[in-house]
Amino acid sequence: MANSDAIVGWKTITFGCHILEPGNAANFRTGDWRSQRPVTDKEKCIKCGMCWVYCPDMAYSQDEEGYFVANMEYCKGCGICAHECPKDAITMVPEEG
Amino acid sequence: MSKRVGIEVSIAIAEAVGLARAEVIPAYPITPQTHIVEHLSEMVANGELDAEFIPVESEHAAMSCCCGSSAAGARTFTSSSAQGLSLMSEILYIPSTMRLPMVMVVANRAMSAPISIWNDHQDIMVQRDIGWIQTFAENGQEAVDLTLHAFRVAEDRNVSLPFIVNIDGFTLSHVIEPIELPDQEDVDKFLPPFKPRYKLDPRRPITMGPVGIPEVYTEAKVAHDMAMRKAKRYILKAWDEFAEIFGRKYNPVESYRTEDAEILLVTMGSISETAMTAVDAMRDDGQKVGLLRIRLWRPFPSQEFRKAIGKAKVLAVVDRCLPPGAVCGPVGAEIRSLLYKIPGAPKIFSFVAGLGGRDVTVARFKEIVDKARQFAKKRPRELYEVIGVREK
CATH class of the missing domain: 3.40.50.920 (Rossmann fold)
Structure with a gap:
């Protein structure tokens, strides 16, 4: 699960600031600076998964009903999914506050 | 037996880099450093040195190449001067905080304008804060000795930092001096094969050079600063070891x-x-x-x-x-x-x-x-x- 514990001291930071564990971005909330979020209109969605394919952060996963849902801990709000959606089912909505 | 020969200092430095068994040399010629990399290029072409000599398109590429080479675990050398060194500037800050060992000899030269190919220390003072270990040689023998010392210290796992040896352009680079070139056997004793703390290896993937967000950047820089301070101990230790093997003692x-x-x-x-x-x-x-x-x-x-x-x-x-x-x-x-x-x-x-x-x-x-x-x-x-x- 994601957490925000990327905060380390100079004594414990990795050698040369290397990332020694491949894919460790999954351990951190990488999307908390997002300014807009994708909202899917389930009436229009055909569950084709193009959003899942194009998402550069692998934030999308499929739910039990077969819809693709973006995980807001990783989604950076880039809008690529909305741009690529063949049914225009995804709208980018500004984050409030 | 080591031999004392009359030799141009640049050629002697190249010979020292050969004795150090450098493995990758990405370099671009610039006066007054040219003879160093020219001679290394010859040594590689003649089969006297088993290294990759990469004739890059600019100093910016030379230093980028050095980063990749060191990250992959190869003993890395390059050389530059003045405007060439400045063209590397963007990259110079990178291997130091990333703790990538490599050695560069800088044949010190004035910065243009007006155009000058002659010697002073303005080129290296521009790069004062790049976070590399830096020494200054007084004569040809010292230029050779400090080059060998630089490899030893840079690659020490307790240090793991890039290293610049400064030699005065022309005053040192282009003069012929009597220089004792050490034996291969002694150099091998002084300089063990490079074993980096981390290297890029598909079997054990890691990321080098990630983003440092504001919460991390300061700590990364302080870790680098502390590594530099700690390096002094190993710089002195390597000079002691150098004296034991080669009989010449250097002090900070x-x-x-x-x-x-x-x-x-x-x-x-x-x-x-x-x-x-x-x-x-x-x-x-x-x-x-x-x-x-x-x-x-x-x-x-x-x-x-x-x-x-x-x-x-x-x-x-x-x-x-x-x-x-x-x-x-x-x-x-x-x-x-x-x-x-x-x-x-x-x-x-x-x-x-x-x-x-x-x-x-x-x-x-x-x-x-x-x-x-x-x-x-x-x-x-x-x-x-x-x-x-x-x-x-």
């Missing part, structure tokens, strides 16, 4: 006739030999003058420098770099901040001399010492002067 600060000296000249690089001749002449005249030569510039050897001052009352620091609009020369500023408000600290006068290939003669050193002595009597707050400037 060299003292020459400093006992009972009241005025000390402070220099870096090849002008120190002229300064010694000047000190001898002034001593013959009964003047209590000595010389401190800084060999290790980064990390700055604060403790050793303070100790070396002894009871001197005046320091005349000679910079070969003119930073327009600054308070004084960069070495002068370093020493002023080192000794600020230390009880009994000497007065520190900053002189700039020897820009763009102008010789700093024995007479100039005498002039500097005379000025320092006169001004010390008048108790000025500071003295900063460019020596030998024509007014009309």
Whole structure:
């Protein structure tokens, strides 16, 4: 699960600031600076998964009903999914506050 | 047996890099450094050195290539000067905080404009804060020895930092000197194969050079700074080991006739030999003058420098770099901040001399010492002067 514990001291930071564990971005909330979020209109969605394919952060996963849902801990709000959606089912909505 | 030969210093440095068994040499020619990489290129082409010589399209590419080579675990060497070194600038900060060992010999040269291919220290002072270990050689033998030492220290797993050996352009790079080139066997003893702490290896993937968000950047930089400070211990240790094997002992600060000296000249690089001749002449005249030569510039050897001052009352620091609009020369500023408000600290006068290939003669050193002595009597707050400037 994601957490925000990327905060380390100079004594414990990795050698040369290397990332020694491949894919460790999954351990951190990488999307908390997002300014807009994708909202899917389930009436229009055909569950084709193009959003899942194009998402550069692998934030999308499929739910039990077969819809693709973006995980807001990783989604950076880039809008690529909305741009690529063949049914225009995804709208980018500004984050409030 | 090691052999003492008459050899151009650049060629001797290239031979030393060969003896160090460098594996990757990405390099771009620029005067006055060209002979070093030219000779290395020949050695590789002739099959005398088993290395990849990469004739890159620019210094920017040379340094980028060095980063990749070191990250992949290869012993890496390059060389540059002046505008070429500045073209590397964007990359120079990267291997240091990323702790990628490599060695670069910089044949020091003035920065244009006006165009100058001649020697001073402005090129390296531009790069003062890149976070590389930096030494300054006084003569050809030292240039060879410091090059071998640089590999030993840079690749030490306790250090793991890039290393620059500064040699004065032309004054050192293009002169033929008697130099003892060490035996391969001894060099192998001094310099074990490079075993990096981490390297890029598809079997054990890691990421080098990720983003440092504001929560991380400061700590990454402090870790680098602390690594530099800690490196001094290993720099000294490697000089001790070097002395055991090769019989020549180096120190971070060299003292020459400093006992009972009241005025000390402070220099870096090849002008120190002229300064010694000047000190001898002034001593013959009964003047209590000595010389401190800084060999290790980064990390700055604060403790050793303070100790070396002894009871001197005046320091005349000679910079070969003119930073327009600054308070004084960069070495002068370093020493002023080192000794600020230390009880009994000497007065520190900053002189700039020897820009763009102008010789700093024995007479100039005498002039500097005379000025320092006169001004010390008048108790000025500071003295900063460019020596030998024509007014009309």
